[in-house]
Amino acid sequence: xxxxxxPVILGTARPGRRxxxxxxxxxxxxxxxxxxxxxxxxxxxxxxGTGRESTTTSLRHFGEVIDAADGLVLVAPxxxxxxxxxxxxxxxxxxxxxxxxxVGFVSVSAGLLGGARMVEQLRLVAVALRMVPVSPAVHVSKxxxxxxxxxxxxxxxxxxxxxxxxxxxxRFARALTPARIPVA
Amino acid sequence: xxxxxxPVILGTARPGRRxxxxxxxxxxxxxxxxxxxxxxxxxxxxxxGTGRESTTTSLRHFGEVIDAADGLVLVAPxxxxxxxxxxxxxxxxxxxxxxxxxVGFVSVSAGLLGGARMVEQLRLVAVALRMVPVSPAVHVSKxxxxxxxxxxxxxxxxxxxxxxxxxxxxRFARALTPARIPVA
Amino acid sequence: xxxxxxPVILGTARPGRRxxxxxxxxxxxxxxxxxxxxxxxxxxxxxxGTGRESTTTSLRHFGEVIDAADGLVLVAPxxxxxxxxxxxxxxxxxxxxxxxxxVGFVSVSAGLLGGARMVEQLRLVAVALRMVPVSPAVHVSKxxxxxxxxxxxxxxxxxxxxxxxxxxxxRFARALTPARIPVA
Amino acid sequence: xxxxxxPVILGTARPGRRxxxxxxxxxxxxxxxxxxxxxxxxxxxxxxGTGRESTTTSLRHFGEVIDAADGLVLVAPxxxxxxxxxxxxxxxxxxxxxxxxxVGFVSVSAGLLGGARMVEQLRLVAVALRMVPVSPAVHVSKxxxxxxxxxxxxxxxxxxxxxxxxxxxxRFARALTPARIPVA
Numbered sequence: 162x163x164x165x166x167x168p169v170i171l172g173t174a175r176p177g178r179r180x181x182x183x184x185x186x187x188x189x190x191x192x193x194x195x196x197x198x199x200x201x202x203x204x205x206x207x208x209x210g211t212g213r214e215s216t217t218t219s220l221r222h223f224g225e226v227i228d229a230a231d232g233l234v235l236v237a238p239x240x241x242x243x244x245x246x247x248x249x250x251x252x253x254x255x256x257x258x259x260x261x262x263x264v265g266f267v268s269v270s271a272g273l274l275g276g277a278r279m280v281e282q283l284r285l286v287a288v289a290l291r292m293v294p295v296s297p298a299v300h301v302s303k304x305x306x307x308x309x310x311x312x313x314x315x316x317x318x319x320x321x322x323x324x325x326x327x328x329x330x331x332r333f334a335r336a337l338t339p340a341r342i343p344v345a
Numbered sequence: 346x347x348x349x350x351x352p353v354i355l356g357t358a359r360p361g362r363r364x365x366x367x368x369x370x371x372x373x374x375x376x377x378x379x380x381x382x383x384x385x386x387x388x389x390x391x392x393x394g395t396g397r398e399s400t401t402t403s404l405r406h407f408g409e410v411i412d413a414a415d416g417l418v419l420v421a422p423x424x425x426x427x428x429x430x431x432x433x434x435x436x437x438x439x440x441x442x443x444x445x446x447x448v449g450f451v452s453v454s455a456g457l458l459g460g461a462r463m464v465e466q467l468r469l470v471a472v473a474l475r476m477v478p479v480s481p482a483v484h485v486s487k488x489x490x491x492x493x494x495x496x497x498x499x500x501x502x503x504x505x506x507x508x509x510x511x512x513x514x515x516r517f518a519r520a521l522t523p524a525r526i527p528v529a
Numbered sequence: 530x531x532x533x534x535x536p537v538i539l540g541t542a543r544p545g546r547r548x549x550x551x552x553x554x555x556x557x558x559x560x561x562x563x564x565x566x567x568x569x570x571x572x573x574x575x576x577x578g579t580g581r582e583s584t585t586t587s588l589r590h591f592g593e594v595i596d597a598a599d600g601l602v603l604v605a606p607x608x609x610x611x612x613x614x615x616x617x618x619x620x621x622x623x624x625x626x627x628x629x630x631x632v633g634f635v636s637v638s639a640g641l642l643g644g645a646r647m648v649e650q651l652r653l654v655a656v657a658l659r660m661v662p663v664s665p666a667v668h669v670s671k672x673x674x675x676x677x678x679x680x681x682x683x684x685x686x687x688x689x690x691x692x693x694x695x696x697x698x699x700r701f702a703r704a705l706t707p708a709r710i711p712v713a
Numbered sequence: 714x715x716x717x718x719x720p721v722i723l724g725t726a727r728p729g730r731r732x733x734x735x736x737x738x739x740x741x742x743x744x745x746x747x748x749x750x751x752x753x754x755x756x757x758x759x760x761x762g763t764g765r766e767s768t769t770t771s772l773r774h775f776g777e778v779i780d781a782a783d784g785l786v787l788v789a790p791x792x793x794x795x796x797x798x799x800x801x802x803x804x805x806x807x808x809x810x811x812x813x814x815x816v817g818f819v820s821v822s823a824g825l826l827g828g829a830r831m832v833e834q835l836r837l838v839a840v841a842l843r844m845v846p847v848s849p850a851v852h853v854s855k856x857x858x859x860x861x862x863x864x865x866x867x868x869x870x871x872x873x874x875x876x877x878x879x880x881x882x883x884r885f886a887r888a889l890t891p892a893r894i895p896v897a
Contacts, residue, residue: 174394207393210358210431211424240395242473242833243466244427246434247394253424260664274852277826278833281794282427282466284656285649289426291664296628296656300826332708340704426649444848458645458668465610465646468840469833475848480812480840484642517845520892524884542762577759578726578799579792608763610841611834612795614802615762621792650795650834657794 165231165334166197167327172237172248174204179304180269182312184236187267187299190323191234196331201226208250220254227258232334233292234327235283236267239276244283252286260291261341263333265326267299275300293333297326349415349518350381351511356421356432358388363488364453366496368420371451371483374504375418375511385410392434404438411442416518417476418511419467420451423460428467436470444475445525447517449510451483459484477517481510533599533702534565535695540605540616542572547672548637550680552604555635555667558688559602559695569594576618588622595623600631600702601660602695603651606672607636607644612651620654628659629709631701633694635667643668661701665694717783717886718749719879724789724800726756731856732821734864736788739819739851742872743786743879753778760802772806779807784815784886785844786879787835791820791828796835804838812843813893815885817878819851827852845885849878 169191171184184200191198206219214220227233237248264287268276277300284294299322301307307315314320353375355368368384375382390403398404411417421432448471452460461484468478483506485491491499498504537559539552552568559566574587582588595601605616632655636644645668652662667690669675675683682688721743723736736752743750758771766772779785789800816839820828829852836846851874853859859867866872 175396204394208430209391209393210388211429212359240433240437241470243433243470245395246392246430246432246437248430249424249427249433250430253430273854274826274829277829278469281653281830281833282469284653285462285466286425286427288652288662288664293661294656296659302825333705336704336708337701340700457670458642461642461645462649465649465837469836472836472846472848477845478840480843486641516892517889520888521885524888543764572762575761576798577761578756579797580727608801608805609838611801611838613763614760614798614800614805616798617792617795617801618798621798646837650837653830653834654793654795 164197165331166229167191167232167330168199168201168226168230169234170201172203172235173245174247180236180238182308183269183301186312187234187236191327203247203251206251211250211253224255227255230262232263232330234265238269239279242278244279261337263293263295263330265295265330269301269304271304273302275302295329297329299323299326348381349515350413351375351416351514352383352385352410352414353418354385356387356419357429358431364420364422366492367453367485370496371418371420374507387431387435390435395434395437408439411439416447416514418449422453423463426462428463445521447477447479447514449479449514453485453488455488457486459486479513481513483507483510532565533699534597535559535600535698536567536569536594536598537602538569540571540603541613542615548604548606550676551637551669554680555602555604558691571615571619574619579618579621592623595626600698602633604635607638607647610646612647629705631661631663631698633663633698637669637672639672641670643670663697665697667691667694716749717883718781719743719784719882720751720753720778720782721786722753724755724787725797726799732788732790734860735821735853738864739786739788742875755799755803758803763802763805776807779810784882786817788819791822791831794830796831813889815845815847815882817847817882821853821856823856825854827854847881849881851875851878
């Protein structure tokens with residue numbers, strides 16, 4: 162098979178979001194491994210509610226990205242133990258194209274628990290969308306301290322978890338591609 | 346204490362939403378019991394992302410409603426096992442004013458499982474916001490068949506669960522009011 | 530590859546459990562499709578706490594089943610929105626052997642919501658154990674009415690969901706086998 | 714009202730459990746505040762499955778503790794993102810007596826995320842049992858380093874969270890006692 166296409170979705174549009182730098186680092190990590198990627202920013206998609214898109218063109222592009230993807234990585238902060246609403250509206254805009262594609266998670270938190278609770282909620286949404294949530298997850302605690310001045314993770318062990326998660330997404334993407342068609 | 350103020354939040358802005366009729370019925374049920382209520386429609390709040398309000402005035406009104414509330418009832422459909430994104434953005438716009446106020450849930454589904462999974466995710470968000478999730482919950486399955494032509498529940502047993510849930514919210518609202526101030 | 534081995538785990542030891550008949554039907558369904566299976570009954574494993582096995586031999590057999598399995602199906606009732614404790618203790622007794630194997634869920638409930646909340650909690654445990662939760666799930670509501678006198682599902686549509694879930698477990702088992710070794 | 718009775722439940726029976734020292738410290742903290750408590754150890758209750766008690770007497774005592782309690786604190790480790798099975802079997806052995814009593818959580822982990830995911834699952838079980846989960850929670854990460862030689866928390870900020878959680882349980886216990894009877 163050709164090299165897997167693993168887009169990264171930045172799942173918050175909040176002004177001042179720290180997750181943006183994290184998403185860029187995840188995107189760079191994926192590309193440095195020789196995989197094809199694209200950084201999708203939820204802030205580019207203006208939705209006033211589920212199914213109420215204000216910019217038809219951009220949702221069409223999102224649909225094309227999901228169609229073409231062999232796997233996904235979601236980067237998002239935890240807000241009140243859950244996921245950002247704008248990320249959920251974006252995910253809910255597509256359906257069939259997610260099926261049997263692996264998804265990895267990077268959660269971002271200003272606190273000590275790394276957004277682990279948000280990942281749990283998102284995993285269940287992913288299963289509902291017929292995606293395959295991978296087990297390794299990247300939990301970025303105290304995000305203000307987690308990145309060095311070049312925008313990379315300061316902690317080698319955190320980078321190792323990210324590498325492991327991307328490995329798993331790639332492994333599943335390669336294994337599941339033949340099983341994807343036809344989707345029942 | 347004065348009669349509790351228990352606003353109802355309709356948590357989806359999706360075109361064609363069936364939850365709207367359900368929310369009206371919940372609102373009527375609460376008022377018929379002599380409680381004060383108000384129907385808050387998430388579709389009136391245009392947010393392009395968490396913390397990105399396009400209509401300052403309306404969020405101010407939402408904040409005033411939460412400030413004044415003694416308890417809440419959330420009415421929302423389940424989308425892919427989770428909550429609508431627009432509801433989450435609205436809930437995330439406030440914080441302190443939720444503390445120690447009870448919240449009841451009405452989930453709406455076109456399927457057979459009544460949106461039960463969405464309620465579980467919302468309960469955890471509610472706890473993060475320091476609200477008190479009550480145990481009785483109203484799960485509306487096959488919403489197309491659940492309402493009669495006057496917009497009431499066709500099933501007396503479903504109405505009984507709704508009455509029980511509102512009872513519980515009222516009971517907690519009355520019991521917790523003295524404990525609400527000061528919020529730590 | 531050889532035909533996948535998909536054992537069924539009956540996850541409750543409660544006296545009078547209705548899930549037992551369901552588990553037998555699931556086991557029959559799997560075998561009728563030409564797959565290899567085995568019915569594992571949690572009641573055969575006496576544990577007085579996590580890691581406290583009273584019957585060494587039987588846990589060794591459970592470990593061998595998980596080692597040999599290409600996928601799993603768990604059948605269990607929902608107790609207070611969660612999973613039976615005995616099932617959790619059994620699952621927690623193994624670790625590496627679960628990795629990258631698909632798992633399907635059949636939840637059993639005397640009520641109307643089919644144990645859907647329990648499945649959500651189990652899916653997260655499954656991901657922690659590096660298993661792959663499949664999206665189709667069988668939710669048996671009102672279990673007293675769900676089975677006919679031969680122990681099969683009365684409802685053709687429920688049987689169709691079961692067939693779909695087993696299909697998906699088989700599909701993932703076949704696709705993931707090459708990706709299983711070596712487990713990181 | 715008389716001083717609230719807030720028992721502490723140690724929710725793991727695993728040999729070598731680190732949560733035992735944590736539970737003792739929580740128990741001491743509660744008593745030092747002038748509240749009445751009792752340390753309940755799940756290891757004293759031998760159950761071979763839900764509803765299959767091997768020691769009738771001890772479950773009777775557990776039932777009496779729950780009956781008499783004005784609130785609860787649960788101390789347990791996270792196993793594979795979920796709760797220990799023995800804790801779930803113990804909780805499932807009672808029902809009515811939990812209603813409208815607050816419950817606080819202390820999760821214990823050898824890792825960095827403090828068992829936060831387990832607390833989320835337990836909160837949902839608590840709501841099903843009609844308990845009131847309080848928002849402040851104590852997440853003990855790297856438990857090997859979290860306790861000093863006297864068995865207290867090394868970190869003053871962790872102790873502050875514990876104090877805050879116990880405050881909240883007490884506050885709710887006092888506020889909800891009049892609302893407890895009659896339970897619907």
